[in-house]
Amino acid sequence: MSRILSLGYSPCPNDTFIFYALAHGRVNLPGARVEERLEDVETLNQLACRGLLDLTKISYHALGHLRDRYALLRSGGALGRGCGPLVVARSPLTMAELRDKTIAIPGRLTTANLLLQLHDQGYQNLAVMPFDLILDAVAQGRVDAGVIIHESRFTYAAKGLVAVEDLGAWWERATGLPIPLGGILARRDLGAELIRQADDAIRRSLAYAFAHPQEPRAYMRAHAQELAEPVMESHIALYVNEFSRDLGDEGEAAIRELFRRAEGRGLIPPCPLPLFG
CATH class of the missing domain: 3.40.190.10 (Periplasmic binding protein-like II)
Known part of the structure; x- marks a missing residue:
């Protein structure tokens, strides 16, 4: 019997685009299946603080407080240029x-x-x-x-x-670095192999969406706060990019610099654990 993993993400078009295939069985996570939970980003932050989600989109600010419990994945997140608050x-x-x-x-x-x-x-x-x-x-x-x-x-x-x-x-x-907005986390107690498989499944889910861009549209429209098609398209174009496929060295450097500055100001606690699972 497959293990059920909770997967939290926002109703925004970039997230529903990325996670559509994984949530709808178009790609598989070996030995497990996901049950999605769509919430606004701060609700996801608070759920993660309570340890209630196995996999979840998170604000990088929240991750700064959760590194003892959650590991960061390399795919599926929101990080880039010209996309900050x-x-x-x-x-x-x-x-x-x-x-x-x-x-x-x-x-x-x-x-x-x-x-x-x-x-x-x-x-x-x-x-x-x-x-x-x-x-x-x-x-x-x-x-x-x-x-x-x-x-x-x-x-x-x-x-x-x-x-x-x-x-x-x-x-x-x-x-001089891109802005880290939100990442995807996995509970550390899932174990290294399942965390690696989840990361790969999310990467394949995004690849599926790019290969079949019209298929997720009804799902995206059903959850978007702003239903105008041009706004949805602009949203995806801005927030889904090469860093969503993989953070890469530059993305990782941006996250570490954000945490360095935040720790220096006492805005997040230090953590000795590795950033990734």
Whole structure:
């Protein structure tokens, strides 16, 4: 009888595109099958903190707190250039002017919040809410600014909002490295062989999606927050790239630099265990 593994990922088009084939049996995981659980990224972070998912998409900020329990996989994640979180407001401001102002974030353990804290100090007055509610909260004046992710990157201007800072571009200028947003984790107690097989299955699931790009579309549309086809296509083009196939040396360097800076600021604890399983 096959072992059942829980697999958590977000309803965003990049994740449903990547995991469609694995979740629907188009590719197999030897000796196991997966049961998907679709949740927003901060919910996934919190579920992982409780150890409730065998395999899961995670914010790299959350991974910084979970390295004792979870190992990072090399495939399936979101990392790249020109794809970082944006700080938006109703009118042009500087980041210095936002110190001590109320800023909406999509979760305390999101990479978006970690980048905000690494950018500078003084951003502690935070309003935590689901990512898809942030634009309206800013537009309606319930918060002074918001850190937006996912589809909101393509739709904030339609709400009459302006970009204050591109945190991904800031990271790239500061480090010369791509921005690590979210990775795929496996519980360390699954064992090295099953972790390796899961990594390979996710890589094959992505390859299937690229080879049959129309097949996942109905699944993607059923879960997307923004149903407009051009937005879905832009989302996949931005967040699914060569780093999604394999982190490579550059992707790994970006993750290690993020953790080095975060540890240096006391934002995540140090961990002696290897990053990968």
